[in-house]
Amino acid sequence: MSHDLYVQLLDLACGLLLITSVLVLWRRELTVIIRVFALQGAALAALVAVLAVRDGSVELGVVAVGLLVLRAGVLPALLRRALAAAGEQRRDVRPLVNVASSLLAAAVLALLGHAISRPLVALAPSAATQAVPVGMTVVLIGFFVLVTRRRALSQLVGFLLMDNGITAVGFLTTSGAGPAVELGVSLDVLMVVLVLQILTTRMRDTFGDTDLDELRELRD
Numbered sequence: 365m366s367h368d369l370y371v372q373l374l375d376l377a378c379g380l381l382l383i384t385s386v387l388v389l390w391r392r393e394l395t396v397i398i399r400v401f402a403l404q405g406a407a408l409a410a411l412v413a414v415l416a417v418r419d420g421s422v423e424l425g426v427v428a429v430g431l432l433v434l435r436a437g438v439l440p441a442l443l444r445r446a447l448a449a450a451g452e453q454r455r456d457v458r459p460l461v462n463v464a465s466s467l468l469a470a471a472v473l474a475l476l477g478h479a480i481s482r483p484l485v486a487l488a489p490s491a492a493t494q495a496v497p498v499g500m501t502v503v504l505i506g507f508f509v510l511v512t513r514r515r516a517l518s519q520l521v522g523f524l525l526m527d528n529g530i531t532a533v534g535f536l537t538t539s540g541a542g543p544a545v546e547l548g549v550s551l552d553v554l555m556v557v558l559v560l561q562i563l564t565t566r567m568r569d570t571f572g573d574t575d576l577d578e579l580r581e582l583r584d
Contacts, residue, residue: 365417371491373414378498380407381532382474385505385525389466394517398443401521405435408528412535415492431531439524446517460512470505477501484537492536499536502529 365373384404388397409432416424461469477500485493506525513519 367491370414370418374411374491374495377407377411377414378495378532380404381411381502381528382498385502385529386467386470388509388521388525389470389505390463392463394447394515395444397518397521398440398447401443401524402436402440404525404528405437405439406432408435408532411532415535435524435528443517443521446520460514466508466512469508473504473508474501477504488537496533496536499529499532502526502532505529 381404384400384407387400391397391400409428412424412431413428415421416428474497478497481497481500484496487493503526506522506527506529509522509525510519511522513522
């Protein structure tokens with residue numbers, strides 16, 4: 365693979381990561397948000413695949429396939445299953461921040477991500493590290509989704525966006541932490557999603573809703 369083609373493919377994968385994060389802020393329908401999350405999982409796997417081809421690493425190639433299966437297949441399927449069990453609650457109608465303000469916040473977070481990443485990029489300037497601000501921005505946007513959405517499922521998507529961003533930063537700065545480490549982290553994420561899915565189901569069965577603000581009022 366030529367250097368120019370490597371840079372173009374890397375930029376394309378990172379661009380998809382960033383666009384899908386912004387789309388999660390823009391849309392309110394949970395079905396659409398889950399599809400966007402699956403697309404982001406595919407973009408993350410593509411990013412690792414590009415690094416694998418550049419380095420000629422079979423191990424990274426295996427990790428890319430594992431990421432594609434887990435983050436673009438298994439995790440979205442679990443989210444769709446939780447959503448199907450939620451009945452009519454298919455839209456996050458009462459976020460703490462409206463769409464326009466959320467998109468404006470995304471622009472501010474992108475600038476913040478660039479500022480935070482500057483020391484990392486300066487340590488070892490390369491095409492991969494130049495893309496680190498994108499991964500950092502995805503982490504910040506995921507945290508923003510986590511703290512501004514009311515539905516438990518929306519907050520779970522925010523948590524997973526953060527994990528995708530952290531994974532992207534890890535691969536861009538180290539060219540891969542090894543299949544064993546990535547497998548362990550991915551299994552941890554899968555376990556967290558399964559536990560949160562069970563908790564969400566129990567909340568809905570007990571209280572009839574997963575709106576955390578309403579549950580807080582019930583506690584008061």
